[in-house]
Amino acid sequence: MSASSALSLLQTIFGYDHFRGRQAEIVEHVAQGGDALVLMPTGGGKSLCYQIPALMRPGCAVVVSPLIALMQDQVEGLHQLGVEAAFLNSTLDNNAAREVEQRYLRGELKLLYVAPERLLTPRFLALLEHTPAALFAIDEAHCVSQWGHDFRPEYIGLSLLHERYPAVPRIALTATADAATRREIVQRLALEDAAQFVSSFDRPNIRYRIVEKDNARKQLLAFIEREHDGDAGIVYCLSRKRVEETAQFLCDNGITALPYHAGMNAELRARNQTRFLREEGIVMVATIAFGMGIDKPDVRFVAHIDLPKSLEGYYQETGRAGRDGLPSSAWLAYGLNDVMQLKEMIESGQAPEAQKQVERQKLNAMLGLAETVACRRQVILAYFGEQSADCGNCDNCLNPPTTWDATEAARKALSCVFRTGQRFGAGHVIDVLLGKATDKVKQHFHDRVTTFGIGTDMPEAGWRSVLRQLLAAGYLQTEPEFGGLQLTDTARPLLRGEQALRLRGLPDKKRDKTERDKK
Ligand code: ADP
Ligand code: ZN
Numbered sequence: 085m086s087a088s089s090a091l092s093l094l095q096t097i098f099g100y101d102h103f104r105g106r107q108a109e110i111v112e113h114v115a116q117g118g119d120a121l122v123l124m125p126t127g128g129g130k131s132l133c134y135q136i137p138a139l140m141r142p143g144c145a146v147v148v149s150p151l152i153a154l155m156q157d158q159v160e161g162l163h164q165l166g167v168e169a170a171f172l173n174s175t176l177d178n179n180a181a182r183e184v185e186q187r188y189l190r191g192e193l194k195l196l197y198v199a200p201e202r203l204l205t206p207r208f209l210a211l212l213e214h215t216p217a218a219l220f221a222i223d224e225a226h227c228v229s230q231w232g233h234d235f236r237p238e239y240i241g242l243s244l245l246h247e248r249y250p251a252v253p254r255i256a257l258t259a260t261a262d263a264a265t266r267r268e269i270v271q272r273l274a275l276e277d278a279a280q281f282v283s284s285f286d287r288p289n290i291r292y293r294i295v296e297k298d299n300a301r302k303q304l305l306a307f308i309e310r311e312h313d314g315d316a317g318i319v320y321c322l323s324r325k326r327v328e329e330t331a332q333f334l335c336d337n338g339i340t341a342l343p344y345h346a347g348m349n350a351e352l353r354a355r356n357q358t359r360f361l362r363e364e365g366i367v368m369v370a371t372i373a374f375g376m377g378i379d380k381p382d383v384r385f386v387a388h389i390d391l392p393k394s395l396e397g398y399y400q401e402t403g404r405a406g407r408d409g410l411p412s413s414a415w416l417a418y419g420l421n422d423v424m425q426l427k428e429m430i431e432s433g434q435a436p437e438a439q440k441q442v443e444r445q446k447l448n449a450m451l452g453l454a455e456t457v458a459c460r461r462q463v464i465l466a467y468f469g470e471q472s473a474d475c476g477n478c479d480n481c482l483n484p485p486t487t488w489d490a491t492e493a494a495r496k497a498l499s500c501v502f503r504t505g506q507r508f509g510a511g512h513v514i515d516v517l518l519g520k521a522t523d524k525v526k527q528h529f530h531d532r533v534t535t536f537g538i539g540t541d542m543p544e545a546g547w548r549s550v551l552r553q554l555l556a557a558g559y560l561q562t563e564p565e566f567g568g569l570q571l572t573d574t575a576r577p578l579l580r581g582e583q584a585l586r587l588r589g590l591p592d593k594k595r596d597k598t599e600r601d602k603k
Contacts, residue, residue: 090115093136097165104129106281114219114255115140119278121225121270122257125285126400127379127407130257131158134221135195137255139167143218144193148200150224150236151376155197162195171197172208189215200227200238209248217252220245222273225256229268231442234260239272246274254278259403260396263469285399285468289406290414292460293479294453296549296589297419300389301333307387307415308339308367315384316360319369320401322390330389331369344370375401381408387415391422394446395453395467418454420510420552427555428567451556457485457588490587491578493542493550494559498571498579500535501560504528507568514539514547553587 090111094100103111107129114120114137124130138145149155155171162169170184170193187193188211202208228239245254256273258265270276295303304319319334321327324345334341342356360368361380368374372392386405392398398416406412430443453463461475474481500517501508505528515522516530519537530536539547551569554560559575562568577583
């Protein structure tokens with residue numbers, strides 16, 4: 085089993101000239117019987133890492149995969165290359181499943197894809213007793229992580245593979261690689277002794293940009309018209325309604341946009357997806373339901389008009405841009421309402437406290453990226469445990485953001501939250517700061533509090549920016565029941581004037597705007 089046989093398989097069967105990144109090392113290690121944990125970004129080429137060892141070792145590799153559609157694609161692709169492969173999942177009737185099992189027992193298969201729940205059945209385990217597997221590949225290994233975004237309980241049971249078949253090499257693969265998830269995969273799948281192959285998560289051809297939201301749809305339209313006229317792209321929205329509205333808005337403005345979300349009928353959804361893949365220059369407006377397993381190399385931009393809930397999610401979604409290596413954009417518009425809404429969703433949710441804590445941490449990492457004045461790429465890569473220098477290809481590198489001394493403004497905002505009783509939303513707090521005697525202000529006698537009208541030196545947009553950043557940085561929080569703003573303990577030194585604070589942007593909205601227009 086020499087490196088040249090791996091390379092010749094790559095060339096003769098798969099038709100590629102050379103291995104990418106760490107593929108060669110991984111293939112060699114697994115082919116020789118070693119366990120491996122492979123962390124590689126989406127599109128990095130994980131499949132070959134187990135497909136080639138499967139061809140090098142005697143017997144049939146068993147590949148655990150959670151996604152039925154991806155399983156079928158892979159098996160079809162392998163057939164076209166002349167590799168004997170099959171799958172076992174719920175789409176097969178009993179006869180078809182039996183036929184696949186017989187082929188496995190007769191030694192006719194090189195790769196067998198199975199859903200995790202199927203692998204753990206007595207019937208499948210009996211097959212493995214009779215004819216041991218050449219190796220086990222566990223795809224989408226982060227599904228074993230209980231706090232991850234894709235938890236699948238069946239994955240927990242996969243630790244049994246190591247207990248029963250310690251001599252069979254295992255390779256676990258994932259594109260989700262934050263340190264906590266990585267630790268959980270190692271522990272739950274008993275991979276303590278496995279070699280870890282961590283690829284860089286950098287996507288240097290993607291330019292990251294995060295802008296302050298004022299009218300998301302108009303900003304999106306301007307972005308597309310100015311920088312991506314006629315390009316294929318994906319626009320992510322949080323809700324189905326926003327998907328529909330945004331697709332319609334783009335169409336009304338002469339852009340070929342199609343909606344995609346789980347609430348649409350399956351036929352129309354499939355038709356839109358096919359058009360996106362086959363035609364040029366289509367903009368897909370979608371919820372995060374869209375994108376898993378989509379292999380379209382020339383997506384030129386991924387835009388978010390709502391804030392993602394986690395940095396992993398943001399990274400996965402933006403990673404669908406520029407898989408061909410050509411310059412591409414990741415563009416996100418985000419504002420105070422996004423922060424309020426996502427915080428409130430966590431606090432008012434039914435999840436147990438431990439999970440809420442994880443959700444808060446994930447959101448905070450995303451907020452940290454949105455608010456940073458440092459290189460965006462550096463922040464993203466640091467989250468995945470990689471150190472890097474300033475990239476020169478993100479908004480903050482290209483136009484270093486201005487900051488201003490917001491100590492006084494922050495004190496005013498915090499004390500206004502306090503004086504009005506820590507149970508009102510941002511809109512009301514800003515009305516009080518600006519001295520607007522609305523009905524609601526009068527009804528609560530907030531025109532008589534000491535902070536009424538102390539903020540007239542700054543326009544509403546400036547206050548929204550201040551509150552957003554105070555919330556993102558954890559000086560403020562939303563209370564669970566009605567989502568009103570509350571002070572946290574960290575706000576005290578600031579409120580007492582013992583701490584100074586600089587915020588991004590300029591207090592004057594007009595100047596702020598000209599700053600942005602220069603970009
Ligand atoms: P992942 O599972 O990591 O998202 P895939 O295994 O689907 O990635 O591979 C992504 C794409 O890259 C596929 O089209 C695959 O054929 C291609 N690819 C993988 N390895 C190589 C290589 N060594 N040379 C050229 N193309 C490759
Ligand atoms: Zn940068």
